[in-house]
Amino acid sequence: MKEQGIELAVSTVIFALRPHPRSGETALWLPLVRRIREPHVGRWALPGGPLQCDEELSASARHTLERTTGLTSNYLEQLYSFGAPDRSPQRVVSIVYWALVRADEAARAIDGENVEWFLADEVPELAFDHNTIVTYALNRLRGKITYSPIARFFLSPEFTLAELRAVHEAVLRKKIDPANFRRQALATKTLVPTGTVLTGTSHRPPALYRFQVNPTPERLRP
Amino acid sequence: MKEQGIELAVSTVIFALRPHPRSGETALWLPLVRRIREPHVGRWALPGGPLQCDEELSASARHTLERTTGLTSNYLEQLYSFGAPDRSPQRVVSIVYWALVRADEAARAIDGENVEWFLADEVPELAFDHNTIVTYALNRLRGKITYSPIARFFLSPEFTLAELRAVHEAVLRKKIDPANFRRQALATKTLVPTGTVLTGTSHRPPALYRFQVNPTPERLRP
DNA sequence: CCAAAAGTGTTTAGTGTACACCCATGC
DNA sequence: GCATGGGTGTACACTAAACACTTTTGG
Numbered sequence: 001m002k003e004q005g006i007e008l009a010v011s012t013v014i015f016a017l018r019p020h021p022r023s024g025e026t027a028l029w030l031p032l033v034r035r036i037r038e039p040h041v042g043r044w045a046l047p048g049g050p051l052q053c054d055e056e057l058s059a060s061a062r063h064t065l066e067r068t069t070g071l072t073s074n075y076l077e078q079l080y081s082f083g084a085p086d087r088s089p090q091r092v093v094s095i096v097y098w099a100l101v102r103a104d105e106a107a108r109a110i111d112g113e114n115v116e117w118f119l120a121d122e123v124p125e126l127a128f129d130h131n132t133i134v135t136y137a138l139n140r141l142r143g144k145i146t147y148s149p150i151a152r153f154f155l156s157p158e159f160t161l162a163e164l165r166a167v168h169e170a171v172l173r174k175k176i177d178p179a180n181f182r183r184q185a186l187a188t189k190t191l192v193p194t195g196t197v198l199t200g201t202s203h204r205p206p207a208l209y210r211f212q213v214n215p216t217p218e219r220l221r222p
Numbered sequence: 223m224k225e226q227g228i229e230l231a232v233s234t235v236i237f238a239l240r241p242h243p244r245s246g247e248t249a250l251w252l253p254l255v256r257r258i259r260e261p262h263v264g265r266w267a268l269p270g271g272p273l274q275c276d277e278e279l280s281a282s283a284r285h286t287l288e289r290t291t292g293l294t295s296n297y298l299e300q301l302y303s304f305g306a307p308d309r310s311p312q313r314v315v316s317i318v319y320w321a322l323v324r325a326d327e328a329a330r331a332i333d334g335e336n337v338e339w340f341l342a343d344e345v346p347e348l349a350f351d352h353n354t355i356v357t358y359a360l361n362r363l364r365g366k367i368t369y370s371p372i373a374r375f376f377l378s379p380e381f382t383l384a385e386l387r388a389v390h391e392a393v394l395r396k397k398i399d400p401a402n403f404r405r406q407a408l409a410t411k412t413l414v415p416t417g418t419v420l421t422g423t424s425h426r427p428p429a430l431y432r433f434q435v436n437p438t439p440e441r442l443r444p
Numbered sequence: 445c446c447a448a449a450a451g452t453g454t455t456t457a458g459t460g461t462a463c464a465c466c467c468a469t470g471c
Numbered sequence: 472g473c474a475t476g477g478g479t480g481t482a483c484a485c486t487a488a489a490c491a492c493t494t495t496t497g498g
Contacts, residue, residue, distance in 0.1 A: 005275055006230055008315060053227055053313060057305045081303045081317050083279045091275060093230060093317075095303045162449080180488060182451070203449040204495035384476080402461060404478070425475040426468040451494070459486080467478070 006091050010060040011048030011130075013079065013098040013137040014069060015120065016106035017154050017170055026170040028120035028141075029106070030134070031069055036114060040127035044116070046134070048094065061097035070110040073099040075153035079137055082129060092128075098137045100153040121173075145171050149190050152211045160198055160206040161185060228313050232282035233270030233352075235301065235320040235359040236291060237342065238328035239376050239392055248392040250342035250363075251328070252356070253291055258336060262349035266338070268356070270316065283319035292332040295321040297375035301359055304351060314350075320359045322375040343395075367393050371412050374433045382420055382428040383407060 013030060020027040032044040047068040051060050058076055065073055076099045083093035101109075111117070118124070123134055145151055151167040165181045185191055190212045197205035235252060242249040254266040269290040273282050280298055287295055298321045305315035323331075333339070340346070345356055367373055373389040387403045407413060412434045419427035 006273060008228055008230055051228060051305075051315070054307050056307060057303065057315070078302065080300060081279065083273075083317075085276050085278060093273070093279070095305075095315075095317075160450090177488070177490085178449085179451075179453090179490080184487085199496085201449075202497045203447075204451080204497095206450060382477090399461070399463085400476085401463085401478075401480090406460085421469090423476080424470050426470095426477045428477055446498085447496105449494100449496090451492105453492075454490090456489085457487085459484100461482105461484085463481090465478105465480080467476105469475090469477095471473090 006093060008051045009048050009092055009094050010051050010057060010064065011046040011094050011096045011133070012061045012064045012076075013046060013096065013134060014065055014071075014073070014101060015098065015137075015141060016101040016109070016117075017103045017167065018106060018117070020119070026103075026166055028138075028171060029117045030120050030123070031109070031111075031115050031117050032123065032126070033068060034114040034116070035127055043127035044118075044124055045127040046096070046130050047115070048096075051095075057095055058097065061099065065099055065101075068112065068115050069101070069106075071101050071105050073101050073153070075100040075150060079133070079140060082133060084129065094128075094133075096133055096137070098140065100141075100150065102156065103154055104156055142172055149188060149211070158194055158208045158210050160208060162206055164209075228315060230273045231270050231314055231316050232273050232279060232286065233268040233316050233318045233355070234283045234286045234298075235268060235318065235356060236287055236293075236295070236323060237320065237359075237363060238323040238331070238339075239325045239389065240328060240339070242341070248325075248388055250360075250393060251339045252342050252345070253331070253333075253337050253339050254345065254348070255290060256336040256338070257349055265349040266340075266346055267349040268318070268352050269337070270318075273317075279317055280319065283321065287321055287323075290334065290337050291323070291328075293323050293327050295323050295375070297322040297372060301355070301362060304355060306351065316350075316355075318355055318359070320362065322363075322372065324378065325376055326378055364394055371410060371433070380416055380430045380432050382430060384428055386431075 016029050017026050018029045019025065031047060033047045035041055035043050035045050047064045049060070049064060051057070057078070061076055062073070065071060076097055079096040079098045081093065081095045085091055120134070120138055123131065125131065126134070145168060151164055154167045155163060161182050162178070164185060165176055165178060168181070169176055191209045192212055194208045194210055196208050198208055199205050238251050239248050240251045241247065253269060255269045257263055257265050257267050269286050271282070271286060273279070279300070283298055284295070287293060298319055301318045301320045303315065303317045307313055342356070342360055345353065347353065348356070367390060373386055376389045377385060383404050384400070386407060387398055387400060390403070391398055413431045414434055416430045416432055418430050420430055421427050
């Protein structure tokens with residue numbers, strides 16, 4: 001009944017939006033770390049590390065995020081736990097989290113010696129089963145953004161509806177009707193107009209919004 | 223960077239349908255195990271055990287299921303991983319699975335010395351954070367059954383639409399319009415009429431169905 | 445005035461829900 | 472015939488999508 005020899009690691013899939021190098025349009029990126037130890041030396045892998053004794057699982061993921069990118073995230077969620085016995089000679093069980101980083105923050109991320117950002121849809125062949133994990137995380141992100149207001153975690157506190165829509169379009173990689181998107185976004189009642197508009201555009205100035213900080217829980221409504 | 227002292231366990235929330243002892247209606251049940259060791263000796267807890275070196279995570283969950291109930295399951299899915307540092311003096315990280323067991327099988331489950339079945343909505347105060355886990359699993363089951371055809375895993379291969387509906391009603395604890403349920407169930411195209419009916423009822427004999435074994439994937443359709 | 449994006453209105457198809465009604469069986 | 476659940480039809484409200492149209496800015 002010994003379980004000796006099983007290593008427990010926490011990895012994190014970190015998503016951020018940046019311009020696509022060729023088309024210039026906003027696209028999904030994620031940072032990877034080059035392995036400097038066997039197995040899979042030289043291969044790119046998800047950032048992560050062994051779980052510390054006194055560390056929350058989510059704290060470990062947050063530390064990885066901070067260590068590899070110098071950034072913090074407003075959104076961190078557990079993705080899945082992977083642990084096929086054949087992942088490597090020394091068996092490793094990985095508890096994987098995913099995080100969203102704001103675009104303005106991601107722009108000033110520090111790229112360490114062995115850290116590099118890749119287009120989420122063009123990652124190279126990774127170490128271990130990390131390609132599977134990235135695909136899994138992408139599916140979760142694309143699924144969740146359609147029914148949950150997580151797009152906000154890619155944005156600054158104040159934003160226009162066009163910016164919010166651009167996040168959805170970049171993640172889902174498809175054009176969205178601006179008129180219908182506006183109505184659906186406003187129908188959620190989570191958006192609050194700031195009363196100000198964004199000037200300096202070469203067209204009609206769009207209104208600025210922020211997300212509701214404390215929406216009244218249903219059980220407390222009159 | 224040592225992670226020594228962290229124990230990795232796999233637990234399983236096992237759901238089955240049985241008659242409610244008071245109302246007689248079908249209700250959700252789950253088996254719990256009485257702890258025979260510190261910490262929390264005497265308390266009820268989710269069945270589980272340490273992960274073996276050469277064991278798949280899901281295999282460990284399946285073994286737990288077999289060991290505690292003598293049953294097998296057609297549906298097993300990873301739920302979440304829990305691991306707050308204060309869960310016990312000896313830190314334990316639990317990877318939790320959930321499983322569905324067919325009603326006819328559950329009826330002949332073996333109840334071991336320290337195993338007892340409880341109504342899913344009336345579990346006692348459990349060891350560790352297992353109450354949280356049970357609530358989490360219940361939410362997942364109730365959420366998933368509304369958009370995924372998992373109700374089938376509670377049923378025998380052949381069943382009537384009334385039986386399928388009864389599963390939904392028992393899990394969600396609410397009455398469902400039979401006419402609308404029928405239409406929605408048939409609209410999924412996953413149900414195949416066997417051509418036979420169930421006789422012996424005191425009313426019009428209902429048609430029997432089975433679930434489509436190999437629905438043609440979309441990419442293969444002409 | 446023109447271009448461009450913000451923002452509004454309208455039409456259409458589809459879907460979930462409530463409920464009236466007929467059907468087939470045992471008693 | 473009658474009770475009971477199986478099974479069908481239908482009207483209504485709500486939602487998503489497509490798209491025409493008006494508004495407001497910079498140049």
